[in-house]
Amino acid sequence: MKKTVKIIIAIVILAIVIATTMIIQKFFVTNRPPTADAGHDLYVDPGQPVIFNGISYDTDGKIVLEEWDFDGDGKFDWNSTATSSPPTYTFFEPNRSYRAVYRVTDNGGLSSSDICNVYVEPIPLFSMIMEKTNFSTSEPINVTISLKNLKNRSIFVSAPSFGFGNVGFTIIDSNLRILKRRDIIIPGIPEIIKLAPHQTVTYTITNLQLSYNLTLGKYLIKAWYFSGMGEVIPNQWVGTLYSEMCTITIKDTT
Numbered sequence: 001m002k003k004t005v006k007i008i009i010a011i012v013i014l015a016i017v018i019a020t021t022m023i024i025q026k027f028f029v030t031n032r033p034p035t036a037d038a039g040h041d042l043y044v045d046p047g048q049p050v051i052f053n054g055i056s057y058d059t060d061g062k063i064v065l066e067e068w069d070f071d072g073d074g075k076f077d078w079n080s081t082a083t084s085s086p087p088t089y090t091f092f093e094p095n096r097s098y099r100a101v102y103r104v105t106d107n108g109g110l111s112s113s114d115i116c117n118v119y120v121e122p123i124p125l126f127s128m129i130m131e132k133t134n135f136s137t138s139e140p141i142n143v144t145i146s147l148k149n150l151k152n153r154s155i156f157v158s159a160p161s162f163g164f165g166n167v168g169f170t171i172i173d174s175n176l177r178i179l180k181r182r183d184i185i186i187p188g189i190p191e192i193i194k195l196a197p198h199q200t201v202t203y204t205i206t207n208l209q210l211s212y213n214l215t216l217g218k219y220l221i222k223a224w225y226f227s228g229m230g231e232v233i234p235n236q237w238v239g240t241l242y243s244e245m246c247t248i249t250i251k252d253t254t
Contacts (some may be wrong), residue, residue: 031108034058038102038116043151044119046094052087052116056104065105070118074100089122122150128223128244135250137216145223146202149195150181179219214250221246 037055044050052070055061061151067079069091091098097120103113125148135141171179195201224243 004128010209011188029107032060033110033112034063034106036102036112036114038114041117043119043121046092046123049088054102058106061107063104067103092170094119094122096120107179122149126242128243128246133248136232137250147225150199170222174218216250216252218247219251220246
């Protein structure tokens with residue numbers, strides 16, 4: 001009798017152990033942490049909005065929260081429950097790097113994170129050169145635009161969908177009215193110019209007077225170029241517009 005009772009007790013204890021083990025195993029198996037992928041490292045221009053594209057999944061549940069700490073200061077600046085807008089951030093200080101942290105949480109309360117390095121590039125050198133600033137009404141005006149790539153990688157110059165050309169200029173009168181705008185398309189490369197690292201490119205604009213018949217007075221010439229990453233979203237270019245201005249005077253020489 002005692003032997004039978006001991007056997008029954010042993011069986012009960014074994015059953016409890018087995019059941020407990022199965023519960024523990026089931027708990028751990030069905031609560032695996034999610035996977036977070038912050039994407040590849042980014043190279044951006046100062047002042048250029050950056051769209052972060054993190055990818056996440058959970059094999060045994062679902063993702064209920066996504067978060068981004070854009071500048072790596074330990075504070076999460078964006079989360080998926082607070083906004084439906086894509087995670088976007090703008091870095092303004094050149095020659096710096098940041099560790100953006102992407103964190104995701106599943107419906108079981110477990111989290112995972114990944115890091116994306118962001119490198120903010122130096123500002124490329126852009127200059128507009130004019131041999132002189134005083135002209136007669138019949139005198140051609142020559143403008144030279146120089147662009148030097150300081151980056152350690154290639155950059156793109158252009159943004160057709162924004163309405164700008166590769167480089168261009170605008171003539172503005174004393175009342176701040178835009179008289180003319182000209183986009184300069186480089187022969188053979190109608191949409192995008194790719195500058196090699198440390199490459200300098202010079203564009204020359206000539207006979208400005210003959211084209212626009214400027215009357216007497218002061219005018220502002222504004223030259224620009226667009227440096228961008230390309231189409232991050234279809235038909236939406238992301239980049240930065242750089243410009244420089246110079247005042248000229250049209251005088252009567254008679």
